[in-house]
Amino acid sequence: DADVTQTPRNRITKTGKRIMLECSQTKGHDRMYWYRQDPGLGLRLIYYSFDVKDINKGEISDGYSVSRQAQAKFSLSLESAIPNQTALYFCATSVRLAGTDTQYFGPGTRLTVL
Amino acid sequence: AQSVTQPDIHITVSEGASLELRCNYSYGATPYLFWYVQSPGQGLQLLLKYFSGDTLVQGIKGFEAEFKRSQSSFNLRKPSVHWSDAAEYFCAVGPILTGGGNKLTFGTGTQLKVEL
Numbered sequence: 001d002a003d004v005t006q007t008p009r010n011r012i013t014k015t016g017k018r019i020m021l022e023c024s025q026t027k028g029h030d031r032m033y034w035y036r037q038d039p040g041l042g043l044r045l046i047y048y049s050f051d052v053k054d055i056n057k058g059e060i061s062d063g064y065s066v067s068r069q070a071q072a073k074f075s076l077s078l079e080s081a082i083p084n085q086t087a088l089y090f091c092a093t094s095v096r097l098a099g100t101d102t103q104y105f106g107p108g109t110r111l112t113v114l
Numbered sequence: 115a116q117s118v119t120q121p122d123i124h125i126t127v128s129e130g131a132s133l134e135l136r137c138n139y140s141y142g143a144t145p146y147l148f149w150y151v152q153s154p155g156q157g158l159q160l161l162l163k164y165f166s167g168d169t170l171v172q173g174i175k176g177f178e179a180e181f182k183r184s185q186s187s188f189n190l191r192k193p194s195v196h197w198s199d200a201a202e203y204f205c206a207v208g209p210i211l212t213g214g215g216n217k218l219t220f221g222t223g224t225q226l227k228v229e230l
Contacts, residue, residue: 040123042204042220058217090157100146100165101208103218105158
């Protein structure tokens with residue numbers, strides 16, 4: 001079984017709809033992240049969380065919100081989706097060990113906003 | 115602010131040929147450096163990482179990368195490319211002072227095509 005899972009894997013929605021993307025992990029990591037990937041732009045950080053009570057904005061948080069329901073679960077919401085939020089979304093996890101920190105990624109959710 | 119440049123958007127090599135993908139970074143101190151690979155329709159898989167120590171890092175699938183502080187580079191190499199290496203490759207940098215990879219900055223990626 002995959003260590004980091006994302007649901008749904010694909011979603012098509014309409015402008016103005018509320019959308020939630022979910023991420024679950026079995027790696028036991030305390031840190032979780034949400035990125036979006038756009039062609040030619042690489043990955044950009046939306047939000048990150050170092051534990052259940054810690055939520056931080058990334059470089060492109062406008063239009064998004066997150067919820068850390070448990071150590072293993074981190075959800076990303078689009079309150080009112082717009083077409084330029086069409087992208088591939090990745091969840092990642094990490095844990096700090098011996099002063100180092102490596103991120104491991106889920107398979108991604110492809111979101112299309114019409 | 116930290117940044118990563120991957121100057122080659124697309125690279126095509128013949129199977130069996132050697133490969134070098136370029137990565138240059140900008141950061142005020144010694145960063146953590148990573149290479150990830152994304153196969154079509156897949157998530158990102160970690161190839162290798164550099165935190166400290168030996169500047170030549172070995173990774174999975176026969177890849178290696180060399181950290182050159184004087185050139186602010188972390189180029190990825192493979193001596194003999196296989197058709198299954200066709201994918202998109204991302205270089206990333208993380209700030210060492212805040213624990214490394216917790217705020218990664220990614221390059222824009224290099225798409226590798228392998229000709230048979």
